[in-house]
Amino acid sequence: DLFFSEQFLEARPLLTAMRQSAGSVLLVDEIDKSDEEFEAFLLEVLSDYQVTVPEIGTIKANVPPIVILTSNNVRELGDALKRRCLHLHIGFPDHKREQRIVQARVEGVSEDLLEQLISFVQSVRELDIKKQPSIAETVDWAKTLLLLHANALDEAFVRDTLNVLLKHESDIEAVNTDIPKLVREATSGKPMYPGQFTR
Incomplete structure (x- = not known):
């Protein structure tokens, strides 16, 4: 006892x-x-x-x-x-709200890069993939871009860091074919030039 x-x-x-x-x-x-x-x-x-x-x-x-x-x-x-529960569905935040969340969690991200990465992430969520990137993964990706001294999204650079945003290999493969289009849209259709980011 x-x-x-x-x-x-x-x-x-x-x-x-x-x-x-x-x-x-x-x-x-x-x-x-x-x-x-x-x-x-x-x-x-x-x-x-x-x-x-x-x-x-x-x-x-x-x-x-x-x-x-x-x-x-x-x-x-x-x-x-x-x-026994009240149900409340909380969807992903809109563009501006997600920007404010990332700004609050990641210090030093430029306005241009922040705008581009949020646009990219929100476009990825509209694709037919197994797991849509969460806000936490957006924050992790922003931290990764900041640590690597990126100042804009670049197609090759996105491919190199996509595994931070997407956690399933099948999702990475599915998004890979859409990366050029997604990057163009995220950067407002501006042409991509070498040296647009600094590693």
Whole structure:
């Protein structure tokens, strides 16, 4: 009985959230990547605001936490879980908003390069690919371009860094054929000249 007591229990985020006297906000990110057993366990948290620990008992929330789940639809969530949630679809941001996000996260990107890379990314999202680049991947690509001292998009340079933006080889191959057109559109149809960027 000594070993099955609270002094040997390590509180994880769910239990910690239940124990906050002033309430809490609990974020469960990418719930669709968890296994179904965890999803079933989460039902108790969402319906009764409590956690049951075998051999110890049930620990109820002092103040019901605000629980936020995120999902990228890697797998279908169970109906029982979805019934306990309010659903809000958040799509990709528009051009201006994504620009502001990248500016806030990546210091020192020129206005021209920022405009071009956002235009390129948003065009890539319209293609038929397995995984559209996320905002985090746009930020990573901007950081990569900045570290490599790029001042404009270039067709060859885009090919060299496309794996930062796209995570599936099949997507890279699919986009490869469209790179000349996408770069022209992103750079407002201006002709590409050698030395337009500096590595």
